[in-house]
Amino acid sequence: MYSQKVVDHFTHPRNQGHMETPDGVGKVGNPVCGDVMYIYIKVKDGIIEDIKWETMGCAAAIAVSSMITELAKGKSIEEAEQITRNDVANALEGLPPIKMHCSNLAADGLKKAIEDYRSKGERKKEEVA
Amino acid sequence: MKRIYFDHSATSAVDPRVLEVMLPFFEKKYGNPSSLHHQGQEAAEALQEAREKVARVINAQPEEIIFTSGGTESNNTAIKGAAFAALTGKSSKRHIIVSQIEHDCVLNACRWLEKMGFEVTYFPVDNYGLVDLEALRKAVRKDTLIISIMHANNEIGTVQDIAEIGKIAHEYGAYFHTDAVQSIIKLPLDTKQMNVDMLSVSSHKIHGPKGVGCLYVKKGTKIDPLLHGGGHERGFRSGTENISGITGFAEAVKIGEEERPTVMPRIQNLRDILIKGVLEIENTWLNGHPTQRLPINAHFCFRFIEGESLILRLDLKGISASTGSACSSKSLQPSHVLLAIGLPPEDAHSSLRLTLGRDNTTEDIEYTLEVLPEVVADLRKISPFKGSFQ
Numbered sequence: 001m002y003s004q005k006v007v008d009h010f011t012h013p014r015n016q017g018h019m020e021t022p023d024g025v026g027k028v029g030n031p032v033c034g035d036v037m038y039i040y041i042k043v044k045d046g047i048i049e050d051i052k053w054e055t056m057g058c059a060a061a062i063a064v065s066s067m068i069t070e071l072a073k074g075k076s077i078e079e080a081e082q083i084t085r086n087d088v089a090n091a092l093e094g095l096p097p098i099k100m101h102c103s104n105l106a107a108d109g110l111k112k113a114i115e116d117y118r119s120k121g122e123r124k125k126e127e128v129a
Numbered sequence: 130m131k132r133i134y135f136d137h138s139a140t141s142a143v144d145p146r147v148l149e150v151m152l153p154f155f156e157k158k159y160g161n162p163s164s165l166h167h168q169g170q171e172a173a174e175a176l177q178e179a180r181e182k183v184a185r186v187i188n189a190q191p192e193e194i195i196f197t198s199g200g201t202e203s204n205n206t207a208i209k210g211a212a213f214a215a216l217t218g219k220s221s222k223r224h225i226i227v228s229q230i231e232h233d234c235v236l237n238a239c240r241w242l243e244k245m246g247f248e249v250t251y252f253p254v255d256n257y258g259l260v261d262l263e264a265l266r267k268a269v270r271k272d273t274l275i276i277s278i279m280h281a282n283n284e285i286g287t288v289q290d291i292a293e294i295g296k297i298a299h300e301y302g303a304y305f306h307t308d309a310v311q312s313i314i315k316l317p318l319d320t321k322q323m324n325v326d327m328l329s330v331s332s333h334k335i336h337g338p339k340g341v342g343c344l345y346v347k348k349g350t351k352i353d354p355l356l357h358g359g360g361h362e363r364g365f366r367s368g369t370e371n372i373s374g375i376t377g378f379a380e381a382v383k384i385g386e387e388e389r390p391t392v393m394p395r396i397q398n399l400r401d402i403l404i405k406g407v408l409e410i411e412n413t414w415l416n417g418h419p420t421q422r423l424p425i426n427a428h429f430c431f432r433f434i435e436g437e438s439l440i441l442r443l444d445l446k447g448i449s450a451s452t453g454s455a456c457s458s459k460s461l462q463p464s465h466v467l468l469a470i471g472l473p474p475e476d477a478h479s480s481l482r483l484t485l486g487r488d489n490t491t492e493d494i495e496y497t498l499e500v501l502p503e504v505v506a507d508l509r510k511i512s513p514f515k516g517s518f519q
Contacts, residue, residue, distance in 0.1 A: 061438075
């Protein structure tokens with residue numbers, strides 16, 4: 001059912017963990033649906049310097065969380081927000097059709113984390129002004 | 130790596146003794162039981178012998194056994210067959226009662242019958258999965274044609290008080306059907322004591338071949354066939370009989386029933402050790418009834434993790450388990466059974482079903498109790514929820 005790559009990321013997740021003082025957090029999904037993903041980013045000079053995640057979900061949800069952090073780490077936030085669900089699914093050598101929504105969740109989670117980072121930046125500017 | 134199979138409610142290995150009974154019917158005894166010649170009569174005799182074997186185990190008459198392709202067909206034949214007979218005959222009864230925790234083949238047959246003009250009551254169960262008998266009595270109507278409530282649930286293992294439900298049905302002149310796919314050879318089945326008019330059984334969950342089973346239909350019960358044709362199975366199920374499958378099925382029923390008094394207490398003992406050990410994991414509970422349950426079944430929820438990732442991690446450690454019903458594992462919906470017993474959807478996603486069989490050993494249980502807490506802890510470490518869903 002799952003590709004070798006999915007199984008690899010599911011059993012050996014990368015960048016997994018909680019982040020105490022992130023610059024941005026993206027929380028997506030709903031426990032009622034069985035999938036919840038938190039993505040934390042640390043940004044320095046416009047670059048995603050560190051990224052972590054916590055996920056409750058199926059093997060696909062865990063693998064996409066791991067994979068998107070690999071894809072986003074070290075990229076500029078502009079580059080990172082261009083990552084699509086298909087990029088995540090392709091990097092995992094495909095997902096079963098019924099699990100494609102999981103890759104959507106990861107892409108959305110990262111976008112939300114970036115939005116959160118930007119809105120914090122706006123608030124800081126306002127505070128300074 | 131050693132593999133441990135804990136999915137006997139999904140299917141089971143064919144017993145070598147069963148296979149031995151089946152094999153001659155492929156190359157040597159290949160006759161069609163409807164044929165008058167030697168080979169045909171040889172097959173007809175084997176068919177009759179199989180019918181007698183199954184009938185004896187469930188305390189029925191041989192002619193009350195209709196061989197089918199398995200549980201799904203048996204359940205469809207019972208419910209749709211009764212409904213069709215009401216439509217084509219003189220009965221004006223158009224009401225059906227089933228429990229909310231029936232197998233999908235019962236529920237979906239009923240949903241389809243609603244389109245045909247039948248009214249269906251999907252009767253609730255309590256937190257253990259039990260039907261409340263007094264409430265059921267109130268739900269039965271003069272126009273109730275049939276009540277269908279499963280003997281033992283395939284997910285949570287809860288065993289209903291079938292004899293009492295049968296009494297209620299008969300008080301109101303309704304037929305009573307029970308799906309006994311999970312309970313045959315695990316529990317004693319007696320069609321007379323159980324007050325059933327129809328009872329469904331499948332072969333492949335009891336070390337028999339796949340693609341065969343039967344429906345017991347009490348004499349005088351009016352059902353129309355789903356399959357019309359040459360009038361096999363006394364007109365209830367046309368199509369040349371699956372002789373190898375039927376002989377294997379009957380042998381599996383016979384062996385299972387003979388060995389039940391020794392095998393089931395041993396399995397139940399292992400299952401109880403397993404439950405006790407698993408419940409030491411925090412934020413974990415047993416679903417289903419604590420005592421009124423199938424001896425082979427253990428069904429848990431592990432809060433804050435998702436069932437599919439749990440079974441895949443266990444699979445990588447050599448343990449074959451399931452989240453609930455193998456049929457629904459491809460859908461993303463939480464189990465209708467777990468929702469019916471009152472679990473919120475977020476908990477219904479976190480389920481694990483372990484169903485034991487006669488080949489499981491103490492070592493299997495010990496290994497599982499070593500691996501499962503680690504896997505659960507690992508997935509909880511990944512989960513954003515640590516002590517609540519906030």
